[in-house]
Amino acid sequence: MNDVSQLLRAIEDGKAHTAGQLVPLVYDELRRLAAAQLAHESPGQTLDATALVHEAYLRLVEVPTFAGRSHFFRAVAEAMRHILIDSARRKRAMRHGRGQVRVDIQNVEIAAPADDEELLAIHEVLDKLATEEPQKAELAKLRYFVGMTFEEAAEVLGISVATAKRYWAYARAWLYEEIRANNPNS
Numbered sequence: 001m002n003d004v005s006q007l008l009r010a011i012e013d014g015k016a017h018t019a020g021q022l023v024p025l026v027y028d029e030l031r032r033l034a035a036a037q038l039a040h041e042s043p044g045q046t047l048d049a050t051a052l053v054h055e056a057y058l059r060l061v062e063v064p065t066f067a068g069r070s071h072f073f074r075a076v077a078e079a080m081r082h083i084l085i086d087s088a089r090r091k092r093a094m095r096h097g098r099g100q101v102r103v104d105i106q107n108v109e110i111a112a113p114a115d116d117e118e119l120l121a122i123h124e125v126l127d128k129l130a131t132e133e134p135q136k137a138e139l140a141k142l143r144y145f146v147g148m149t150f151e152e153a154a155e156v157l158g159i160s161v162a163t164a165k166r167y168w169a170y171a172r173a174w175l176y177e178e179i180r181a182n183n184p185n186s
Contacts, residue, residue: 005069027053030076036147037080047087055083073146073156074138081145085123088116125178129171139164140171 004025034056035049047055056079060072122144130137135157142153154164 004072008068008072026072030056033076033146033148033152034080037084037145039147047083052080052083056080059083070156070158073142077138077141077146077148081123081126081141084119084145088119088123092116092120121179121183122175125175125182128178129174133171133174135159136167136171136174139167140175143168 007025030053031049034052038047038049038052056076059079059082060075126137126140129140138157139153142148142156143150148156150161150164150168154161157164159167
């Protein structure tokens with residue numbers, strides 16, 4: 001991944017032609033991360049890993065520079081998070097069939113209802129965590145929205161795996177309590 005950092009530096013230095021070399025280097029890893037994230041989504045998800053990577057890439061094109069590999073993958077996590085949140089909001093809207101059950105035509109079975117409420121609840125409190133504990137919030141984004149392992153997330157954040165596990169335990173407990181406080185019916 002040293003090549004990724006070098007290409008990001010070259011792009012930052014104004015060598016825009018190197019941007020085309022970055023995509024092939026990170027595409028497989030981004031697609032794997034997107035697939036891992038979508039594996040945690042409910043059946044009936046309209047996004048696939050390829051679409052999620054492409055949407056994230058289109059959002060990242062607007063960011064002119066990255067301060068290295070870590071910043072790049074944080075930006076990817078943030079972009080994927082917003083894409084999934086936007087998708088959940090669209091599905092939750094009445095005009096897009098809120099409350100409707102998706103029917104899988106191939107198997108003529110009713111798919112499990114999407115868990116968009118949980119996704120939106122996490123999104124709402126994650127910004128609050130970011131103001132209080134930014135690194136723990138970043139870890140939560142990488143784990144929850146991108147599906148990174150502890151080892152991958154620790155590398156991106158520049159922390160040890162043990163610290164990543166401690167941060168994850170803290171973030172999960174904090175998010176749970178905050179969501180419960182905001183939604184007493186849960």
